[in-house]
Amino acid sequence: MAVKKDYKDKKLAEKLRDRKYYIPDSNPEFIKEVEKIGLTAAHLCYQCGTCTGSCPSAPRSSYRIRLFMRKAILGLEEEILTDPDLWLCTTCYSCTDRCPRDLAPTDAIMAMRNLAARRDIVPRNFLKTTQLIYQTGHGVPNNDANRAARMKLGLEAEPETTHKYPEYLAGIRKIMDHYGLKERADKILAEEG
Amino acid sequence: MRQYAFFLGCIAPNRYPGIEASAIKTSEKVGIELLPLKGASCCPAPGAFGSIDLNIWYAMAARNVVLAEQMGVDITLICNGCYKSIYEVNEKLKHNDELRDGVNEVLKEIDMEFKGSVDVWHLAELYYDPKIVGLKKIADSITRPLSGVKIAVHYGCHLMKPAKERHFGDSENPMWIEELVAALGAEPVQYRNKMLCCGAGGGVRGYDLTHAIDITNEKMINLQEAGADALTEVCPFCQLQYDRGQIEIEEKFGITWGLPVLHYNELLGLAQGMSPDELALDLHAVDVEPFLKKIL
Numbered sequence: 001m002a003v004k005k006d007y008k009d010k011k012l013a014e015k016l017r018d019r020k021y022y023i024p025d026s027n028p029e030f031i032k033e034v035e036k037i038g039l040t041a042a043h044l045c046y047q048c049g050t051c052t053g054s055c056p057s058a059p060r061s062s063y064r065i066r067l068f069m070r071k072a073i074l075g076l077e078e079e080i081l082t083d084p085d086l087w088l089c090t091t092c093y094s095c096t097d098r099c100p101r102d103l104a105p106t107d108a109i110m111a112m113r114n115l116a117a118r119r120d121i122v123p124r125n126f127l128k129t130t131q132l133i134y135q136t137g138h139g140v141p142n143n144d145a146n147r148a149a150r151m152k153l154g155l156e157a158e159p160e161t162t163h164k165y166p167e168y169l170a171g172i173r174k175i176m177d178h179y180g181l182k183e184r185a186d187k188i189l190a191e192e193g
Numbered sequence: 194m195r196q197y198a199f200f201l202g203c204i205a206p207n208r209y210p211g212i213e214a215s216a217i218k219t220s221e222k223v224g225i226e227l228l229p230l231k232g233a234s235c236c237p238a239p240g241a242f243g244s245i246d247l248n249i250w251y252a253m254a255a256r257n258v259v260l261a262e263q264m265g266v267d268i269t270l271i272c273n274g275c276y277k278s279i280y281e282v283n284e285k286l287k288h289n290d291e292l293r294d295g296v297n298e299v300l301k302e303i304d305m306e307f308k309g310s311v312d313v314w315h316l317a318e319l320y321y322d323p324k325i326v327g328l329k330k331i332a333d334s335i336t337r338p339l340s341g342v343k344i345a346v347h348y349g350c351h352l353m354k355p356a357k358e359r360h361f362g363d364s365e366n367p368m369w370i371e372e373l374v375a376a377l378g379a380e381p382v383q384y385r386n387k388m389l390c391c392g393a394g395g396g397v398r399g400y401d402l403t404h405a406i407d408i409t410n411e412k413m414i415n416l417q418e419a420g421a422d423a424l425t426e427v428c429p430f431c432q433l434q435y436d437r438g439q440i441e442i443e444e445k446f447g448i449t450w451g452l453p454v455l456h457y458n459e460l461l462g463l464a465q466g467m468s469p470d471e472l473a474l475d476l477h478a479v480d481v482e483p484f485l486k487k488i489l
Binding site for chain 2 (some may be wrong): 037056057060061066070079087088089090091092093096097100102103106110111113114117122123126127128129130133134137138139141142143146149150152156159160161162163164165167168170171172174175176178179181
């Protein structure tokens with residue numbers, strides 16, 4: 001749990017938010033979890049900034065992948081997992097290809113997202129995609145206009161996927177249910193309203 | 194004829210069916226038969242599923258691979274997002290026993306087992322590979338050379354990166370898709386920051402559309418500088434981002450680009466003599482007509 005930082009001036013509190021940390025803010029196990037899920041040695045990051053310099057999201061937002069790497073090493077779990085910027089990585093892997101220490105920062109971010117999701121912190125659109133796949137097998141399902149276009153092309157209205165063979169949906173649902181994903185997605189979205 | 198299980202994904206069959214139709218027809222003309230992969234699902238979306246729980250992503254992708262294993266043929270596909278899921282999970286599970294055992298424990302519940310007996314290929318790489326198709330066969334298959342047009346290439350991130358988990362070499366300035374474009378008689382053009390992301394991936398298109406299309410807009414600036422008549426790619430999700438994204442850029446930023454965006458298979462179809470109707474080019478958000486006028 002983060003210590004409550006009681007600056008009376010809210011702007012000052014915000015400004016100092018990233019600067020003042022206490023021992024209980026840090027979870028030394030966090031970086032180990034990131035490394036285990038992301039299959040990377042993220043703790044070796046020496047903060048050169050090649051990742052942020054390569055990042056298409058950095059010039060147009062406050063998302064800084066170098067900062068996430070540093071915070072992860074410092075164990076600032078709470079701050080990382082509740083930061084909306086965590087979801088601005090397009091997973092383009094430019095940082096991963098350019099990282100001089102070969103630390104796959106993209107995969108570290110994916111691991112941090114997985115850890116956020118364990119606490120039910122997931123943006124709606126991610127959950128909605130999983131719901132659609134549970135229902136139809138597709139993240140982007142067929143529709144009537146597209147069915148008509150397909151037939152004009154000499155294709156069948158439904159592609160040779162779960163759309164044409166819905167009997168395969170049972171297997172997909174079993175896999176997702178194994179992880180309780182559908183139930184969790186429904187619950188989180190219902191809570192958000 | 195070489196046979197492959199054709200993994201469709203979502204956006205090609207369900208938004209741009211011309212890509213699916215042209216992939217089947219154009220491949221036949223260069224000696225590749227695409228077999229239906231019955232019961233395949235979404236790859237699943239690496240951004241959405243990978244971000245929530247990589248283990249579910251592994252298991253769901255593995256189910257799709259196992260369908261092809263049961264057919265006894267390699268998989269080919271036409272989307273970079275699918276490539277990331279299907280190719281990468283296939284390779285990871287082949288080489289990481291712990292991951293494979295974990296996935297197989299889940300697949301056991303649906304009477305499936307990942308064996309690691311097939312390979313996964315992007316259709317574009319099969320076209321480029323001289324042992325499979327090769328540039329000469331592509332050039333020989335065309336009846337309507339796309340001469341006089343400048344075409345820029347967007348490779349897409351998940352085809353090329355991370356480079357060490359791929360087999361295409363350098364991911365900073367690849368040129369092989371330009372060679373495939375040149376084989377159609379068109380002039381490939383280079384542009385600034387070619388390998389920049391389209392902006393859609395990682396769930397960002399759904400999470401923050403303005404952010405996503407701002408990246409797309411930067412690409413558009415660079416493409417216009419180069420004087421491209423069209424943009425080609427090998428990923429329907431990138432295509433959707435560039436095509437519908439241009440309409441969204443118009444709505445949100447008030448900038449009109451009007452740059453036609455075509456999947457390489459649609460270009461190949463045109464060059465092999467397919468009509469715009471046979472490619473459902475009317476489903477594109479950005480009018481393809483100005484480009485067609487130059488080549489038809």
